[in-house]
Amino acid sequence: MVEARILIACAVILLATALAADLGGLSRAARALALAGVAAGLAYIGRRYWLALPMTPMFMGSVAVPPVLVGLGLAALRREGVADDAPEGRAMRRCVLAFAVVVGALSILFPRDFYLPFLKTTSIFAQLMLAFAVLGKACLLIAAAWAAAILRNPETAAPHRGLLHALVLGFAFWTLSLLSGEMWSYRGWGIPVVWEDPAIIASMGVWFFFVGLMHLHLTRAWTVRARAAAMLTGAAAVLVLGCGPDLGPFHPPFAW
C-alpha cells in the first residue's frame, strides 16, 4: 500500500509542477509533466486494483480522479482541435490541471483509500459503479473547465462543443454509476437504495444538479454566460458531494 501512496503523491506533485509550468508559459514542459503525472496516477490505480482484486479497492472515488481527469482533458483539447497557445485552450488546460491538483492534494491530505476492501465488493456492479463514477467526475470537471474557457472568451465555438460533449458524457457515466449501484444494492441487499450510505445520497444530489444543468444547456434557457457560470458551480458540486464522501480526516502526508 505504501508504494501506491508514493505513486499518487508523485502524480500530484507532477501535476502541480505541470500547472506551474503552464502558468509560467512553458506549455510543452507542462504537457510532458502532465503526461508523466497521468502515468504515475494510472500506475497508482493499477496497483490498487492489483492489490484488491477480485474485490473493489475502497474509497477510490476521489484519489483516482486526477490522472483520469488530466488524461481525458488533454484528449478533449485535441478532439476539439484547440491549439496549445489559444486563450481558450490555455484556460481549459489550466482549469483541468487546477481541479486535478485540488482533488489530488485533498486525497493525500485527507486520505481514506487505506481501508481494506470488503467481500461484497466482488460484485461486477461494484466495480462498474466505481469506474463509471470516476469517469463521470472527470468528464463533469472537464465540462466545468470548458465553462471557464467560455467565460474567458464566449465567442469561440470549440469550448461550447467541448462543454456539451463532456457534460453529456459525464452525465451518462454518472447515471450508469448510479444504476450500477442500484443493481449492486439489489443483488447484495435486496433493496434498490441503501439510504444509510451518505455517498449514495451525495451522488444522487450531484445527479439531480446535472439533470438541471443538462436541461438548461439543451433548452438554452439561460444566457451563455449564466449557463457557463452554473457549470462552474457544478464543479463545486462534484468536488464537495462527488469527491467529499471519499475523503477522511486529516492525515499528515508521508507519515506512513
Added chain:
Amino acid sequence: MTAILRRAWLALGSIHLTVALCLALAADLGLGYLSLQRGLNIFVPMSDTGIFPWLFTYGLYNLGVTAWFFILIALLGVLFVNTFACTTERLIQTFAANHRRPGWLLKLAPHVMHYAVLVILAGYLCSYVFSESLPGRGIRVGESMTLPDGAEVAFVGFAPEYYRGDRLAEFDTFVMKPNARLIVSHGDERREETLNFNQPIRVGSYGLYMNDYSPRRQKRGMSAPNIRLTIRRDPSSAVYLTGVLLFVAGLGLYVFDRAIKR
C-alpha cells in the same frame, strides 16, 4: 374550463419548474448527506419496516436528522408530475413533427429516458411500500427453516473458495466465496442452490440474500458453519429493474443519435 386545464397542464410541465426542482433536490440531498453524518442508524430500519411505518416512527421522532427525507419525497412527487406532463407534451410534438422522417425513433430517446425515470421512481415507491422483509435469520449447517409461503430451505454445507495469492496479507486463508449449499423444497419441487454474497437465490416469490457467514477463515476445530440471511419478498423489483433497462436503452439511443449527428 379546457383553456384553464391546458394552462395548468403546461405550467405543470414547465421546463423552468424542472430546473428549479432539480436544483432544489440537489440542495436537499446535499443537506441529507450532511444529516446522515449525524444519524446514520436512523435510516437502517427503513428497508425492513417499509417507508410509511418508518416515516411515522423513526422519521417523525428524529426530524432534525430526517427532515430532508420528507422534503425529498415531496419534491420527488412534484418532479414525477412535472416529468410526466413535460415529456408527454413534447413526445406528442416530436412524434407529430418527425414520424414520417427516417430515423425518427432516435428522436424519442430523451422521452424514453424520462419515462424510465418515472418507472424507476414508481418502482422504488412500490418497493418500500409493498415489500416484506424478514431480516437476520441465522441458520447452522444441518438445520432448515420454513419460509412464510411454506417453502423449506435446508443448509447442507459450505464448498468454500479461499483467497488466492499473497497480495493482501490480511486476507490469507480467508473464505472469499463460501458457496453455501442449500436444498430448497417448494411444493413438489426440490433443488440444490448455491448462495453467496451478491448471488441471491429465489424461492417462490421470496429472495434469499446472504448477510454474513462463519467461519470466515480456514481453521480447524471451529464451531459449525452458519449463515445469516435476509429474506425479502419484493413484487415491485421487476418494475424498477425494467426502468433501469429502459433508461440504459434510452441513454444508448441518445448517445448514438448525438454520435451520428457529429
